[in-house]
Every structure is written in C-alpha cells, then in structure tokens.
Amino acid sequence: MNDAVHLRSDGVSLVLDTTGPRLPRIAYWGADLGELDPSDVRAVVEAGRPPTVLNLMDEEVPVGVLPEAAVGWVGTPGLSGHRGGRGFSPLFDLVAVDVPDGDDATAGALRILGRDSALEVDLELRIALLPGSGLVRLSATLTNTGTSEYVLERLQLSLPIPAEAAELLDLTGRWTRERAPQRHAFTLGTHLREGRRGRTGTDATLLLVAGESGFGFRSGEAWAVHTAWSGNHVHAAERLPTGVSLLSGGELLLPGEGVLAPGESYTTPDVYGSHGHGLDAISARFHRHLRARPGHPRTRRPVVVNTWEAVYFQHDVDKLTRLADAAARVGAERFVLDDGWFRGRRHDAVGLGDWDVDPDVWPDGLHPLVDHVRGLGLEFGLWVEPEMISPGSALALAHPDWVMSTGDRLPPLSRGQQVLDLANPAAFEHIAGRLDALVTEYRVDYLKWDHNRDLVDGGHPTTGRAGVHDQTLAVYRLLDGLRRRHPGLEIESCSSGGGRVDLGVLERTDRVWASDCLDPLERQQIQRWTGLLVPPELVGAHVGGARAHTTGRVQDLPFRAITALFGHLGIEWDLDAALDADPAAVEELTRWVALHKRHRDLLHSGVVVRSDHPDPATWVHGVVSPDGAEALYAVVAMATSIVSPPGRLRLPGLRPDRRYRVEAVWPDGVPEPRRILPSWWAAGIELTGAVLATAGVQVPQQKPEQACLLHVTEVTAGTARTTEITGVTDDPRRAREHP
Numbered sequence: 001m002n003d004a005v006h007l008r009s010d011g012v013s014l015v016l017d018t019t020g021p022r023l024p025r026i027a028y029w030g031a032d033l034g035e036l037d038p039s040d041v042r043a044v045v046e047a048g049r050p051p052t053v054l055n056l057m058d059e060e061v062p063v064g065v066l067p068e069a070a071v072g073w074v075g076t077p078g079l080s081g082h083r084g085g086r087g088f089s090p091l092f093d094l095v096a097v098d099v100p101d102g103d104d105a106t107a108g109a110l111r112i113l114g115r116d117s118a119l120e121v122d123l124e125l126r127i128a129l130l131p132g133s134g135l136v137r138l139s140a141t142l143t144n145t146g147t148s149e150y151v152l153e154r155l156q157l158s159l160p161i162p163a164e165a166a167e168l169l170d171l172t173g174r175w176t177r178e179r180a181p182q183r184h185a186f187t188l189g190t191h192l193r194e195g196r197r198g199r200t201g202t203d204a205t206l207l208l209v210a211g212e213s214g215f216g217f218r219s220g221e222a223w224a225v226h227t228a229w230s231g232n233h234v235h236a237a238e239r240l241p242t243g244v245s246l247l248s249g250g251e252l253l254l255p256g257e258g259v260l261a262p263g264e265s266y267t268t269p270d271v272y273g274s275h276g277h278g279l280d281a282i283s284a285r286f287h288r289h290l291r292a293r294p295g296h297p298r299t300r301r302p303v304v305v306n307t308w309e310a311v312y313f314q315h316d317v318d319k320l321t322r323l324a325d326a327a328a329r330v331g332a333e334r335f336v337l338d339d340g341w342f343r344g345r346r347h348d349a350v351g352l353g354d355w356d357v358d359p360d361v362w363p364d365g366l367h368p369l370v371d372h373v374r375g376l377g378l379e380f381g382l383w384v385e386p387e388m389i390s391p392g393s394a395l396a397l398a399h400p401d402w403v404m405s406t407g408d409r410l411p412p413l414s415r416g417q418q419v420l421d422l423a424n425p426a427a428f429e430h431i432a433g434r435l436d437a438l439v440t441e442y443r444v445d446y447l448k449w450d451h452n453r454d455l456v457d458g459g460h461p462t463t464g465r466a467g468v469h470d471q472t473l474a475v476y477r478l479l480d481g482l483r484r485r486h487p488g489l490e491i492e493s494c495s496s497g498g499g500r501v502d503l504g505v506l507e508r509t510d511r512v513w514a515s516d517c518l519d520p521l522e523r524q525q526i527q528r529w530t531g532l533l534v535p536p537e538l539v540g541a542h543v544g545g546a547r548a549h550t551t552g553r554v555q556d557l558p559f560r561a562i563t564a565l566f567g568h569l570g571i572e573w574d575l576d577a578a579l580d581a582d583p584a585a586v587e588e589l590t591r592w593v594a595l596h597k598r599h600r601d602l603l604h605s606g607v608v609v610r611s612d613h614p615d616p617a618t619w620v621h622g623v624v625s626p627d628g629a630e631a632l633y634a635v636v637a638m639a640t641s642i643v644s645p646p647g648r649l650r651l652p653g654l655r656p657d658r659r660y661r662v663e664a665v666w667p668d669g670v671p672e673p674r675r676i677l678p679s680w681w682a683a684g685i686e687l688t689g690a691v692l693a694t695a696g697v698q699v700p701q702q703k704p705e706q707a708c709l710l711h712v713t714e715v716t717a718g719t720a721r722t723t724e725i726t727g728v729t730d731d732p733r734r735a736r737e738h739p
C-alpha cells in the first residue's frame with residue numbers, strides 16, 4: 001500500500017492521502033507543519049477524514065484533487081464526459097504513485113496513475129510543491145484507452161481550503177481598466193469565473209483568492225488559485241454544506257474540443273496554488289517562481305520609447321527618426337515601432353496579415369530607421385499582431401479559408417478584424433515564416449506581440465469545429481519556435497492592453513503590457529493588482545503626455561514618472577513635439593529616467609510590498625531588496641481625503657532587527673511641489689525595520705494625484721539574525737515561527 005506523502009517547501013506543507021484505493025486527496029495545504037515522521041503524516045490524513053453525514057452517504061465522501069460524483073460528492077465534478085452517452089460518472093482506481101526520492105522529495109512532481117477500467121480511460125495526475133517558491137502545481141492527462149470516441153467536456157483540478165477562508169477576492173476589468181478587484185463573502189455555492197473570450201481577457205480573474213475575513217496585503221491567511229492558460233479557462237471557489245471548500249481551475253472546453261479518439265490524450269493547463277499570510281506573501285511566491293524561470297530576462301530592463309501614443313498610424317520616417325533622437329536624449333535604451341508600419345496599415349481595420357513593410361511609407365524598408373536607432377545605441381523593437389487578419393488584406397483575399405469561423409458564417413468584426421486559424425498548418429507556416437523573416441532582416445531585439453480581439457465563434461472554418469483550444473496551443477508553438485530560432489529575442493505579451501496576462505503566456509514571453517491606459521491614477525491600481533501575479537520587471541509601465549489619451553485627465557510629470565518607474569519603464573509620448581513645446585518637461589523626464597536607472601536593480605529584483613492603509617486615498621507600496629538591505633517606497637495620494645496629512649505611515653517588509661536610514665528622494669534639478677514637510681524630511685531619519693513597519697513615519701501633506709519616494713538603506717549590520725525572513729511578513733513573531 002502507498003503511504004501518505006508530506007511535501008514541504010518555503011513555509012508550505014502539502015499532505016496527500018495517496019493510500020488509495022481512490023485518487024489522491026489533499027489532506028492539508030497551508031502553513032508548514034514542520035518535520036513529521038511517517039506516522040505523524042498518516043495521523044494528519046486520519047485527522048482530516050470527514051465523518052459520514054446523516055441523511056447523505058453511508059460512507060465517507062473523499063473529495064480528491066479530481067472530485068468525483070461517484071463517491072457521493074454533490075459539488076462540481078472534476079471530470080465530465082461520456083462515451084456515446086454512457087459512462088457519464090467516472091470512478092478511478094489508484095494504480096500507481098510515483099513519489100520523487102530522498103532529498104529530491106520536494107523537487108519533482110508526484111505522478112499518480114488512475115484508471116477507470118469500465119470507462120476505459122487513464123488519468124495521470126501530476127502534483128508538485130515547487131522548491132524555491134512553495135507554489136503548488138497541478139496538472140493531469142486523460143487518455144482514452146478504449147476503442148471508441150470519448151467525449152471529454154471538463155477536466156478541472158481542485159485544492160481544498162479550510163473554513164477560515166471566509167472571504168473571496170478576484171479581479172475583473174475591461175479595456176483601459178484592467179484588474180479591478182472585487183471581494184465578497186465566500187458563501188455556500190459556487191463563485192464561478194469563466195473566461196470565454198478565447199484569450200485570457202481584460203476581465204481575467206488573474207488570481208482567485210480565498211482568505212480569512214478582512215485579509216489584506218500584509219495580514220490574513222489566504223489561499224489562491226491561478227490557471228496558467230491563455231485560452232478559455234475557469235476559476236471557481238465552491239463551498240458545500242458538508243464542510244468542504246475548494247478552489248479549482250482548468251481549461252474551459254468548447255463543445256467538441258475534448259473529443260478523444262482511441263489512444264488520444266488531453267492535458268490540462270497547469271493550475272497553481274499559492275498560500276500565505278497576506279496577499280504580499282501570495283504574490284511573492286509567484287514572483288519567485290517567475291524569476292527562477294530559465295528564460296527570465298537577466299539583462300537590465302532597457303528603458304523603452306514606444307511610438308504608439310506619439311504618432312499612432314501617422315508613420316513618417318523623418319518624424320520617427322526625430323523621435324528616436326529624442327528617445328536617446330532622455331536616456332531610453334530601446335525604441336519600439338508600434339502599429340502602422342506594414343502594407344496598407346493606415347488605420348486599424350486594414351492590413352493585418354500582410355506582414356511586409358509598406359513601401360509607400362517606407363520606400364527603403366525599415367532599414368533607415370533601424371540603422372539610425374542602432375546608431376544611437378538603442379535596441380530595436382517591432383509591433384506585430386500575428387494571430388489576426390483584416391478582411392481586405394491580401395492574405396485574407398488569397399486564403400479566405402484561413403479565417404476562424406463556424407464554417408458557415410463569419411464572426412462579427414471586432415476592431416475591424418478577424419482571427420487567423422493558426423491550427424491550419426499552412427497558415428501557421430506562413431505566419432511563422434513572415435515573423436522569422438522580419439526578425440532576421442531587421443535583427444529585431446523585441447516584439448510587441450498584440451492580440452486585439454476576442455475569439456467569438458472561434459472555429460476551424462474547414463471543419464466547422466470549435467478551435468480555441470487548438471488556437472491556444474498553436475500560439476504557444478509559434479512563440480516557442482520563434483524564440484528557439486532567435487534566442488536573444490524578447491517578446492511582450494499585449495492584448496488590447498492587458499488582455500493576455502497569465503502564467504501560460506509568461507512561460508514564453510518577457511513582459512506584459514499592463515494596459516493601454518497611461519493615466520497614472522488608473523495605472524496605480526492596474527499595476528498594483530497586476531503585481532499580484534507578475535513581478536515589476538515584467539510589467540510594462542510607460543510615462544505618457546500630460547493629458548492621458550484614454551481618460552483625458554491631466555497629471556504632472558512627477559506623478560506620471562513615480563507611477564511608471566516601479567515597472568519596466570517606458571515612455572509613450574511625442575517627445576519630438578514636446579521638445580518644441582516644453583523642453584523643460586523633456587529635461588525633467590531625463591532626470592526621472594536617470595533616477596529609475598539608479599534604482600533599477602532594486603526595483604527589478606526586490607520583494608514587492610504594499611501596505612494596508614485604511615484610507616483608500618493613501619497608498620504605500622515598495623520594493624525591498626532580497627537581502628533586506630535596501631528598499632524604495634512610493635507614498636501616493638490617490639484622492640482627496642478628510643484626513644490630511646495621513647498620519648504615520650508604515651513601511652512594511654524590512655528586517656525588524658536591522659537599522660535603516662530613510663531619505664526622501666527626488667531627482668536633482670526637478671522642482672518639488674510645494675508641500676509642508678515633516679521635521680525629519682530634510683535630513684532623513686534612522687529607525688529599525690520593526691519601528692518602520694509598526695510605528696512608521698510622517699510624510700508630507702500631498703494634494704491628490706501627487707506622490708513621493710522614500711529610499712531606505714541599512715546603516716549597520718544589525719543584531720545577530722536568528723531567523724531567515726523572506727521579506728513577505730513584517731510581523732517579527734511570525735518571522736520567528738516560520739524560519
């Protein structure tokens with residue numbers, strides 16, 4: 001008989017009941033339980049077995065990673081499907097458990113084989129507690145071992161959470177207002193978030209978090225789930241009166257997408273679980289995980305100038321050359337030519353698919369601009385939208401059967417465009433070839449890879465079958481192939497702004513575009529919540545012109561700059577025109593760019609912290625270096641408040657027992673706004689990390705939409721450290737409990 005398994009990593013324990021005869025059940029997922037001997041592990045499992053319930057089943061109802069209706073579970077089954085109408089209720093036997101050995105016990109994934117002999121399907125489950133991050137990762141492969149078609153409708157995996165998780169938080173949004181949080185009580189029933197846009201979506205859940213009542217960034221035990229998939233997907237939080245609560249995730253299969261021929265398999269996307277005390281701890285695990293990717297960008301994140309809001313579709317070689325000059329002048333290191341460069345692309349309803357340079361606008365190709373950009377010492381980036389096709393493009397006219405549809409009617413247009421059926425090998429090869437040629441010819445360093453519409457009626461035109469699943473895999477193949485052929489190439493995931501942000505696409509891209517909204521007030525919240533999953537160096541954040549194009553608000557440069565400098569900094573502003581109209585502003589921008597570069601290594605490697613100030617007008621967020629020696633915080637006035645100044649503000653995440661110097665930073669030569677300063681401000685102040693986290697410091701009274709920066713550096717080696725603190729908690733007691 002198999003034994004129970006206890007996996008431990010980074011302050012997390014995962015105890016699995018793998019004793020059979022059914023598929024494994026997670027007996028415990030949460031804070032580290034410490035070293036347990038095998039009998040203790042068995043006892044954890046035993047203590048977690050539910051009693052039978054009066055008027056329900058006469059037997060125990062085990063709820064596994066794949067919940068099964070056959071045992072009496074009356075919630076959502078993990079697997080749904082049938083074989084010609086029969087076999088509607090699967091019940092798997094546990095066939096084999098492959099536990100990674102010895103010291104490696106936490107490194108590899110447990111592989112569990114289940115079999116439903118009557119239904120003739122095999123299920124391989126993979127369950128890992130990832131070293132270095134403490135994230136749980138689940139996935140499964142279902143194989144049809146029978147001789148007829150098996151119709152798979154749903155395969156979702158679940159993680160149990162305790163009754164203490166009484167409140168839910170997830171995200172939603174729309175174009176230019178991505179990642180708006182919503183929270184409510186975790187009531188009985190199912191909170192279901194389905195993504196049916198054929199892409200992750202500007203309204204994507206990102207994380208579905210369940211936590212103790214009132215959980216915030218710094219406090220409250222919480223559990224979160226994320227489905228690493230860029231197509232249709234599901235996140236669910238389900239609570240039953242039997243005392244079972246689950247977080248689940250998986251792909252949302254359209255009708256017919258899961259039909260498995262004999263011998264065929266379906267593999268789920270990875271479903272991640274993160275546990276911690278406070279959202280900062282939850283997100284720190286994702287950040288550590290992403291930073292440990294072999295492909296994580298290791299070079300300094302170059303400051304970008306992007307042409308979109310500067311010129312839109314008005315491409316003119318001289319103008320863009322002057323813009324490149326201005327980019328170099330302010331200290332940018334990468335110049336990205338956005339939409340508008342390819343054949344016929346004078347507005348957004350034309351040209352997609354015809355990926356060659358427009359000879360009317362660029363008689364000598366892009367070479368004069370690219371050579372100029374490189375001559376200035378800048379990298380060159382190019383915008384593409386490879387999955388899309390404009391109806392009037394030469395490509396669409398030549399290959400009408402390459403446009404995704406139900407087979408008998410075309411989907412409604414969106415932004416004037418349709419979707420190219422990349423699961424069609426000829427279409428795939430064509431696009432792969434065009435991308436390859438462009439990257440090669442112009443030695444493109446960076447692609448801004450866009451995807452500007454939902455996949456409505458996203459089917460294969462030739463068969464009339466649903467095609468979102470195949471499309472998602474084809475896009476992944478396209479990205480992987482291009483990166484293999486061009487190892488130095490970086491790719492940004494953009495989709496109507498922040499519509500494709502997930503761990504599936506992040507396995508093969510180097511940054512996400514958070515939003516088309518550059519208004520710093522909106523951006524504060526978009527970046528704050530995007531940061532729940534993605535670390536700052538992977539979040540594109542641009543300084544726009546004074547009047548935000550998408551909201552019409554006018555904000556001063558310090559607020560725009562302080563907001564953007566906490567991400568992968570860029571500029572999206574007609575600097576050429578600004579040099580004429582307001583050269584002082586361009587000079588100021590240069591100084592903000594220099595300030596970002598001074599702190600860039602810290603900003604792009606540190607632990608992200610956010611304080612839970614009760615006044616929604618006052619936001620404090622920062623980045624603390626992994627060794628705890630340095631931090632940079634922003635104090636942001638999001639609105640007016642009755643309470644002003646806000647009082648002492650806590651600076652979370654520092655080592656409690658170390659001594660720090662706190663100083664306001666502002667770029668030299670940039671006029672500071674007139675504000676009344678606290679007494680310590682001019683000279684700085686020294687305090688311990690514990691004092692800064694628990695008592696805090698006074699800050700200036702700020703007007704709405706103003707912000708200031710505090711730089712914190714360690715001044716002594718500090719007292720002997722008895723614990724290794726990960727920087728995700730500033731409660732010294734908790735730090736001691738969880739070394």
Ligand code: GLA
Nearest residue numbers: 308338339494495496497516
């Ligand atoms: C999308 C992107 C923008 C820009 C335009 C170009 O909306 O999010 O940043 O690239 O497309 O058409």
